Amino acid sequence: MWYFYSPNIIYGEDALNFLENIPGDKCFIVTDKVMEELGYLKILTDKLEKYGKQYNVYNEILPNPRETHVAEAREMCNSYTPDLILALGGGSVMDAAKMVWCFYEFPELSLDDIHPFRPDLHNMGKKAKLVAIPTTSGTGAETTYAAIISKFENDIWKKFLYAHKGIVPTYAIVDPIFPVGMPSNLTADTGFDALAHAIEGMGSEWRNEFSDALGVKAIELVFKYLPIAIKEGKNMEARDYMHQAATMAGLAFGNGNVHIGHGMGHSLGAIFHIPHGRAVGVVLSYVTQFCLNNPDEKDKSIEIYAKLAKQLGWANWDEDNKKAAFTVIEKIKELQKEVGIPNKIQDLGISREDFDKNLDMLITLCYEDATIGMVPRSVNPEIFKNLFTYAYDGKNIDF
Template sequence: MLHQTVIQIREQVNKLVPIPLPKLIEGKGAISQTAQVLTELGGVKPLIVTDAMLVKLGIAKHLTDALDAANIAYSLFDEVTPDPTLPLIANGWQRYKQDGCDSVIALGGGSPMDCAKAIAAAAVKNVDARKLVGLLRVRKALPPFIAIPTTAGTGSEATVVAVVTDPEKKQKFTIVDPSLVPAVAIVDPLLMLGLPAKITAETGIDALTHAVESYIGCYATEQTKAYGYDAVKRIFANLPKAYADGSDIEARRQMSIASFNAGVAFTRASIGYVHAIAHQMGGYYHVPHGLANAVLLPHILDFSFENALCRYAELAIAAGLANSEDSQVEAAHKFVAGVKALNKTLNIQAGFPELKANDIPELAKRAVREAYCDYPVPKLMNRAQCEALLHKLVTV
């Protein structure tokens, strides 16, 4: 009862809190416009937040070449690791200050995006990011901020969230504030051509999870449903193509748009139990977020079926899995079956080798607590149900 009451109140509050939409620049070679965009935003010396692998692969060079050509000085912080920790973010903030930066460019997947957002928030508030964990604790405009994704999955280039990890507690936390939405998102499919098939698959299902959880949750509006519906349509049509042929530029482009649209949807309509459990898998075992979502999504779809079947039926139409001749229940079943079939096509693993049965009670406790009164799920899950689900995912 408390959950339902709080969710209803938050639904009304959500309508009163304006969430900006980033300016979207997309298409082949869009990264070449970075210098012009930065100048328009008033940035003079950006901190580039990325990871060492993107530097090694030469992807970061596309960005630095564009800045060099415009004679724009920058500082390169390429120390980002998966699940960025609070100490790592503190190091990035120190670099920002020491090198006299006045703006931030995030280049990479979800981890560089989260790290960059937290660094920018710490810089504008002049406090350690640890103090910004929670809801609406930034409340100040970030320095000029450009997000350039190199995967089609997280949608972080459009969201209000930065996910950070406390290594001592082995737990993930979120910084949530509308000011975290980047001013500009530059989405260039050419940056994604070298993405391995496995990462393409996992990040693609991450985007699908965002679209689905935002669509079936209680906060969904006609606007968020439209973005989520479009994302599901593009993902089912293009993710298998991008997975099978990583050089398919049009499939990459469609997936990058789908990821952005899913990000727009879930940053306004929130998420659900897939993420609540995935966050624990990341915090405890460092399971990549996209992979955790991909493994968990079919199980949560089964769990919520009766409470969300009308929305499932609509998404089945979007995915091209059902038509108007199918009954609502038939279409809903086709959607769940379609997600499971997509996972098989993408060779998504069935469980988590890292998962230890002895950890399950604590993982379930944390996941249920994270979602309760925070996530507008169509069906509440108790701790015993969460434990039972996790036991299915233990692999020998």
């Protein structure tokens, strides 16, 4: 037995109009200041007013949401008693909103009470439904049952994963009206987040037929439409397909998980404050190569990525599997170059001195990340040290 969890997904131009059909008149909006400044909050509230729905707004969520923000929003939500919670923003907002929803439904819980094994959280949605409205095309958080929240421990804000199938949003409204305004660097960062979800997801130990199917399609769409979305930001077709790709990749990794690329990316983000998509994008080719170099003959990474390369026309069907699989690495590098994602950590503006000084902490943080357990090869600190160092220098993984 395994699971495939998904929200009800409404996508494409004018998807936001579906709000009219969702029962509930009292809405609590979780968002951030940027959404307000960009006018996105107004787009949403105009719709709500048109449909006769009341609303209250919490707009203090910051990137890498902290437990303190969740606590503030929780208090406000619980006193407002909404019947709809709307998350408008990127992954940080949607993750925070999942926790706010959870604490609204179960006020007696705290963050550390949320884990995948408790049965009561399957009973979410008694007081309110959660509607996730992503404004970037990458995070996939509108589809997943996990939230990353930072807690202050040992003098550093550490990112922790809180997960339960019950916190999958009730609805995901995937309307390209929002990402169409993204600047090109954010488009590239978030696009590579989606790509990392799909590519790592296909190699994860928890991969399954459902996640694979969505992962392949997401990869195809990212390779086709990310360069267009960057060159022609207002191209609605490219924006729409990239938005769909991110949601598909979210479903892929939400149900099959990601692995050490995300562990390493979270570490880079926590220490050097690198945007998440760029951090996982930089290390993607290295962790994929690490998987392809697995000496275990039973490992399926070569077979999986060879099939991907053949399905996408990057290799002929009669091509040797190993050779075909390695075209995936080359394709990642080509796309990085085309859309401006660095291929080595040093190009993120991190000096050698800073990198060396923080290398041990980067590794320590990887071990606190639940995703690393999904990689098909055993890892240890020496391997992480080499992965980070090779990725810093831009060397091919030869171990």
